Amino acid sequence: MKEQFEQWVARLQISEAGQKIIEKVRSSEPSRRVGGGSKNVSGRYPSRKMGVTIQFESHRVELPIIYQLEHDKDVLEFYDQPPQIKLDYQASNGRRLGVLHTPDFFVIRTNSAGWEECKTEHDLKKLAEKNPNRYFYSEEDNQWHCPPGEDYANQFGLYYRIRLDREINWVLQRNLQFLEDYYRSEFLVVEEAIAQSLLAIVSSQPGITLAELLNCSTGAKSDDIYTLIIQEQIYIDLNATPLAEPERCLIFRDKQTASAYRLMVEQPSISLPAISPVVNIVTGTTVSWDGKGLNIIHVGETEVILGAENNQLIELKKAIFENLVRQGKITSLQTPEKTPISTESWQRFYQASPEDLAIDGKTHRGSYDRESKLKALHTVSAWSSEHRLVLGQTKVSSKSNEITAIPALLDILDISGCIITIDAFAFTKIDCPKNYRG
DSSP, rough: OOHHHHHHHHTTTOOOHHHHHHHHHHHHSSSSSSOOTTTBEEEEEETTTTEEEEEOOOOOTTTHHHHHHHHOEEEEEEEOOOOOOOEEEEEETTTTTEEOOSEEEEEESSSSSEEEEEEHHHHHHHHHHHOTTTTTTEEETTEEEEEHHHHHTTTTEEEEEEEEEEOHHHHHHHHHHHTHHHHHHHHHOOHHHHHHHHHHHHHHHHEEHHHHTTTTTOOOHHHHHHHHHHHHHHHHTTTSSSOOGGGEEEBBBHHHHHHHHHHHOOOTTTTTTTHHHHHSSSOEEEEETEEEEEEEEOSSEEEEEEETTOOOOEEHHHHHHHHHHHSSSSSEEEEOOOOOOHHHHHHHHHHTTTEEEEEEEOOTOOBBBBTTOOOOOOEEEEEEEETEEEEEEEOOOOTTTTHHHHHHHHHTOOOOOOOOOOOGGGGOOOOOOOTTOO
């Protein structure tokens, strides 16, 4: 463990001061014991990753964030209630303040480390009104910031981040809780013959539903399938669909196959509502809410109207409806029709290999200039998985987006004969560069 930590420090070139901060966090007990209040419930989560119990004082933000930290491969270690840090900032009355602050977590990630503070957006708005120099919302990156926390972290080459309730994927939370016993068990073993039989079915039928796989005559039990999922021998997008609705869960051999399949069978468009991977929010869609079937009979700019069997009308603010969808409380009762796929397309799908190119865009952390109000640097890169090498890169104009930058990037590359993967946001009708064929 010590050797791995030293290698991590050397790879990231952590300063001596930063290293001392991290070592103190790793060697210290939690600086405070959390307690519940009238508006929250505290508790302890037995972390398998850390080998200790992790404290939380809110089921609304902190516990869901703990689930994410526990199962995020990018997270190497995380510690609750780390040693206090001092925040220096100017109060609204002009007085200079120095406040001792205990963040909720200190997180060590593959390529970074820093403090993470959990808040609801509702609470942050109130805090920002009271202390505008401690918390503020930036329209440049659509994120909440704590400038004194970020200033303190930056001097050690670390980060300070606010984690919000709005970023929690409640479908993922339901699935992680569904699989919790499987993640914790150290004795789950799938018989080799059954495992091979299941893998053969999933490989030959990409996109088979969990319900269909559960009903296959393979001699497999449901425990066998869920074990293969947590062992990552078969892949299901835990962010997309609740496992409790197996007829809507699609299973693949691996994540790469799932991504390629999705690009082939879906009709991507940047105008699709990103908030709802499950419910198509249009008139005529049948949904389920709290066990009752409802029809969407009107979708307006600000309101959605639902119709019940007794002709009762239910009016909801559109933002509230979308939030219920995000939380998985409103789900679709309709099975989306699959787009027919040509034989040629399937041949290209099975011929895809690591030699092909992945196109993706990234916003560079720390490049946002608050004083000059310059937007963060955003680039689009072409990545060769086989060679682990960036073959080309271009900057996205601050007044444009990836859709216009991608053709410019492809135009400088020799991509003849390559299969190129692009995420759904950029997968739209564009003018292809002259050297593109296919």
